[in-house]
Amino acid sequence: xxxGIGIGWRxxxxxxxxxxxxxDWVEAVAENLCADHLPDSLVRLRERGVTVVPHGVSLxxxxxxxxxxxxxxxxxxxxxxxxxxxxxxxxxxVRAGGPLTASPRLEAGHLLPxxxxxxxxxxxxxxxxxxxxxxxxxxxxxxxxALISWPDEELTEGQFLAELVERTGVRLLIDVANLHTNHVxxxxxxxxxxxxxxxxxxxxxxxAGGVEKDGVWHDTHAHPVTAPVLDVxxxxxxxxxxxxxxxxxxxxxxxxxxxxxxxxTIRGTLRSAARAGTVARAAVPxxxxxxxxxxxxxxxxxxxxxxxxxxxxxxxxxxxxxxxLGAPRPGARDRTAVAQTALLSALVAGTPAPEGFDHRxxxxxxxxxxxxxxxxxxxxxxxxxxxLGDGYRPAFLSYARSRPMNGGYRRDAMEFxxxxxxxxxxxDPVAQRRLTHWWEDRSGxxxxxxxxxxxxAARAVLVGK
Numbered sequence: 001x002x003x004g005i006g007i008g009w010r011x012x013x014x015x016x017x018x019x020x021x022x023x024d025w026v027e028a029v030a031e032n033l034c035a036d037h038l039p040d041s042l043v044r045l046r047e048r049g050v051t052v053v054p055h056g057v058s059l060x061x062x063x064x065x066x067x068x069x070x071x072x073x074x075x076x077x078x079x080x081x082x083x084x085x086x087x088x089x090x091x092x093x094v095r096a097g098g099p100l101t102a103s104p105r106l107e108a109g110h111l112l113p114x115x116x117x118x119x120x121x122x123x124x125x126x127x128x129x130x131x132x133x134x135x136x137x138x139x140x141x142x143x144x145x146a147l148i149s150w151p152d153e154e155l156t157e158g159q160f161l162a163e164l165v166e167r168t169g170v171r172l173l174i175d176v177a178n179l180h181t182n183h184v185x186x187x188x189x190x191x192x193x194x195x196x197x198x199x200x201x202x203x204x205x206x207x208a209g210g211v212e213k214d215g216v217w218h219d220t221h222a223h224p225v226t227a228p229v230l231d232v233x234x235x236x237x238x239x240x241x242x243x244x245x246x247x248x249x250x251x252x253x254x255x256x257x258x259x260x261x262x263x264x265t266i267r268g269t270l271r272s273a274a275r276a277g278t279v280a281r282a283a284v285p286x287x288x289x290x291x292x293x294x295x296x297x298x299x300x301x302x303x304x305x306x307x308x309x310x311x312x313x314x315x316x317x318x319x320x321x322x323x324x325l326g327a328p329r330p331g332a333r334d335r336t337a338v339a340q341t342a343l344l345s346a347l348v349a350g351t352p353a354p355e356g357f358d359h360r361x362x363x364x365x366x367x368x369x370x371x372x373x374x375x376x377x378x379x380x381x382x383x384x385x386x387x388l389g390d391g392y393r394p395a396f397l398s399y400a401r402s403r404p405m406n407g408g409y410r411r412d413a414m415e416f417x418x419x420x421x422x423x424x425x426x427x428d429p430v431a432q433r434r435l436t437h438w439w440e441d442r443s444g445x446x447x448x449x450x451x452x453x454x455x456x457a458a459r460a461v462l463v464g465k
Contacts, residue, residue, distance in 0.1 A: 001085055003051060003204050003244025005267060007259065013249070014041035016256035020263070023050060027246055030054035030087070035077040046082070053204075054078045056089040061127045061141070062114035063093035064100055064337035072134040079137050086138045086203060088173045089131070091124065091164070096344040100337035106344050107405040109373050109412075115150035115339065116160045122328035123336050125167045132170065140171035140203035145181035145210075145219035147365045150339075151356025157188060158196025165201045172197065174242075175206035176232040177219055184217035185361075190232045194239055204244030207233055207266055216364055222251035225262055230269045237273035245270065251375075348404040370400040373412060381413040387434045388426075395420065414442060 004024030009017050017026060018041055026045060033039070033054065042052055056075050059067050079087045092111035097103040114120050132139050141164070143157065155163070161172060174197070179190040207230075209223035225247070236242065247263055345351040347366045353359050374396040378385045385392040399419050405412050417439045426432040 001243065003053075003246075005263060006051075006053075006204075006244060006246040007263065008055075008246060008248040008250070009042065009045070009052070010250065010253070011039065011041075013253045013256075013259070014039065016253075016259060017041070018044060019256055020260055022263070025051035025053065025244065025246070027053045027055045027088075027248075028082075030056040030075055030078050031058055033078050033081075035074055035081065038081060042082075051085065052082045053084050054082055054087050056087065057111070058094060059089050059131065060092065060094040061089055061131060062091050062120065062124050063095060063127075064123060064333050064340055065095075065098065067127050067131050067134075069134070072131060076135050079135060084137060086140055086171065087135055088140045088142060088203070090142045090144050091161075092144045093340050093344075096337065096341040098337075100334060101341045103341055103345075104404075105406050106341070106348055107407065108344055108348065108369060109376065109405050109409070110369050111144045112340075112344065112347075113144060113146040113148065113150065115336075116153040116155040116157065117150075118154060119329070119332040119335050121155070121160060121163060121167075122332045125164060126328055128164070128168045128170050132168065138171055138203075140173045142173035142175055142206065143178050145175070145178040145185075145217075147185055147216060147368065148357060148361045149186045156192065156196060157182065158193040161193075161197045165198045170201070171203035172201045173204055173206060174202055174236065175208070176236055177206065177208040177210060177225070177229045177248075179232050180226075180229045181210060181217045181219045184212060184215075191235055194232075194236055199236075199240035202240060202242050204246060205233070205236065205242045206246055206248055208248040216361075218368070220251065221248050224254075224258075225265065230265065233266070233269050234273035234276075237270050238277050241274070345404075348400075350401065370397050373400050373405060373409070376409045377413045377416065380409045381438075383434075383438055384413065384417070387431050387438065389431075414439065 005022065006025035006027060007017055007020065007023060009026035009028045011032070017023070026042075028042065033042075038046075046052060054075065059071055059075070061067060075087055075089075090111050091114055093108070093114055094111060095105060095107045098105045114124060128139070128141070143161065164170060165172065176190070179188075179193055182188045183190050207225055208219065208221045209225045209229070210217055210219045210221070211223050212218070233245070245266060247259070247266060249259065339354070342351075342354045343357070346353045346357075346362060347369055353362050374393055377396065378392065388395060396416055399416050403415065403419065417435060420426065421436065421439060426435060
C-alpha cells in the first residue's frame with residue numbers, strides 16, 4: 001500500500017501534528033503507547049483517516065537471544081489497537097549478557113549495530129521469523145545509524161539487507177539519515193548501499209536531522225534535515241518511488257510552521273528527483289551505446305542471490321549455510337552472544353575494549369549512551385532534575401559510569417536515587433526530604449493515596465518545606 005508523506009507523532013507536538021495539512025500518516029513509538037487505549041490525539045487522527053504505524057525500539061531482533069514473547073505480544077496488541085497495515089522495528093541489538101554468556105544482563109538503552117557476519121545474519125533471520133509469526137501484520141525493519149564499526153565484517157550493509165530480505169521476506173524501512181550517518185562515521189557509500197539493497201522491499205523511508213561534531217555525525221533527530229541527507233533521499237528516489245516518506249523529530253521540537261516547511265522541502269526533493277530521473281532516461285535513447293538502463297518497476301527488481309554475495313572468511317563452501325529448517329548454524333547464537341556482551345560491557349561497564357574496535361569511537365559511543373540515559377531518565381522522572389537542579393546531570397553521569405543499566409529507565413531512575421540516598425544523601429535538607437519522599441512513593445507496592453499526599457504536603461509547609 002502507499003502511505004504518502006508523514007511525520008513522527010510525539011506527545012510534545014501532538015497539537016502541531018494535528019494542525020498540519022497534507023499529512024497522510026503518522027508513526028508513533030510503540031513503547032510509548034498503552035496496549036489498551038490510545039491518546040486522544042491519535043484517536044482524532046485515526047477518525048480523520050490518518051494511518052498510524054507503531055514503531056518499536058526494544059525488541060532487539062539483532063540480539064543473540066530470541067525475542068521475548070511478552071514484548072512481541074505487546075507490539076501485536078498495539079498493532080491490533082491501531083488497525084495498522086504494518087509494524088516496524090530495527091536491525092539492532094539493545095541488550096546482552098544473561099544465560100547465553102552466564103553473565104549479568106546489560107541494557108544499552110540505545111540501538112547498537114549488529115555485526116555484518118554470517119553468524120549474526122543467521123541469528124537475525126531466525127529472530128525475524130519468530131517475530132513475523134507473532135505479529136498480525138507485516139513487519140518492516142530499519143537500518144540504524146552507528147558511531148562504531150565491527151571488525152572483520154563479511155558483508156556490506158546492502159548485501160546484509162538483501163540477504164535478510166531473501167531469507168525472510170521482511171520489508172525494509174530505509175532511513176536515509178542513517179545512511180548519511182554511516183557515510184560520515186564509517187566511510188560507507190550510501191549510493192553503493194542503495195545499489196545493493198532490494199528496493200522492491202522498501203515499505204517506507206525515514207528522513208531526520210543531525211549534527212556533526214569533531215568529525216562524528218550524531219543522528220540527533222533534534223536538528224533540521226540537512227542537504228546531504230536530502231541528497232541521499234534524492235538518490236533513493238532515483239532507484240524507486242518509495243511507498244511512504246516520513247519526517248522524524250524526537251527532541252528540540254520546533255514550531256509547527258517549521259515542521260511544515262521541512263515536510264515541503266522533502267516533497268520538493270522527491271519531485272525534483274523524479275523529474276531528474278525522467279529527463280535523464282529520456283535524454284539518451286535506450287538503444288544508444290552507453291545509454292543508462294531504464295529504471296525497472298519496483299516489483300521487477302530482484303535482490304541479490306546468496307551466490308552473488310562474497311564468501312565468509314571461512315574458506316569452506318558451507319561457511320554460510322544455516323542450520324536445519326533455516327535455524328542458525330550450530331554455535332551461532334553463542335558466538336554472537338559473547339561478541340555482543342563484550343562490546344556492550346565495554347560501553348556501559350568500563351571493561352576492556354574487544355580487540356579490533358576503534359577505542360576513540362568506543363569512548364564517544366560510551367559517553368553518548370550515558371548522556372542518553374540521563375536525558376531519558378529526566379523525561380520519565382522529571383521531578384529528579386527539579387529536585388537536584390544543576391547537580392542532576394553530573395550526579396547521574398557519575399552514577400552511570402559505575403552502574404550499567406539492567407532494567408528499564410524507570411528502574412534506572414529508582415536505582416539512581418537509591419545510590420544518592422545510601423551514599424549520604426543531599427546537603428540541602430529540603431531537597432533531601434523531597435528526594436526521600438519521591439523514592440518512598442515509588443518503592444512501595446502502590447503509590448500513596450490522596451490523603452497521604454495531602455498530609456505530607458501540609459507537613460512540608462509546617463516545617464518550611
